[in-house]
Amino acid sequence: MNSIHDGRVALDTNVFIFALRKEPNYPACETLLFDKLNALQVYMLLQIFLELQRNLTGSEMRRVVRALAMAHTLTWDYAPARGDLIEQWEQRGAKKGDAVITAHLEAATIRYLVSENRDFLLELPGLPFTVLSSEEAVRMLEERGS
């Protein structure tokens, strides 16, 4: 399993927000979410769910959840991240929020995080997953004709 096609993928909050805003600097966020979601095996973790919930109204959130249900597969993970892993990633230089995401993805053995947040790459060497921009994710999907 070495491709975004074959494994579960976490989508960062910024991908959803830029897609819904139709942010001109990140047009691939819209392409990924609006046009490629049905090719993705999406893994949604608690922290990202809560971040989305704080940004969207109840109606907006319900409809985003309905869209997510149309992904190729969808896994909801409401369990908190492991404290020992959070602590470990904080000690390696991650801010607490990024440590939570990293701990969660590590424990669930998620291979890809799609994010426009470059902090992950700058602050954390040796991540247990690959951080892709939306543009890179779309390109990978289109290489296989999704």
Next chain:
Amino acid sequence: MSSIGQTVQVTLRLPKDIYERVTQAALMEQRQVEDLLRTLIAEGLEAHATIRELLEHVSEDYRARLAREGKLQQSSDDVLQGLRDLREQIAGELYP
């Protein structure tokens, strides 16, 4: 002529248990029953929409709300910073 933005008045008969669920949901969301019913009908119509159709509607509502709140013109860097701050805030609440 487009009908977007126009409204019509409708009288609706609902089973009592459905009405009670709607009033309960409206109470929890601190909304008017009529406003919630309007949303639920619109959402019901979207049940068979494609992902793009569904998310285009969400995007339209979201952007309109951001415009009302004066946030639509925020730069992408400011949006990213806001999201970073929110991440730290939520992580602090969840894992004190």
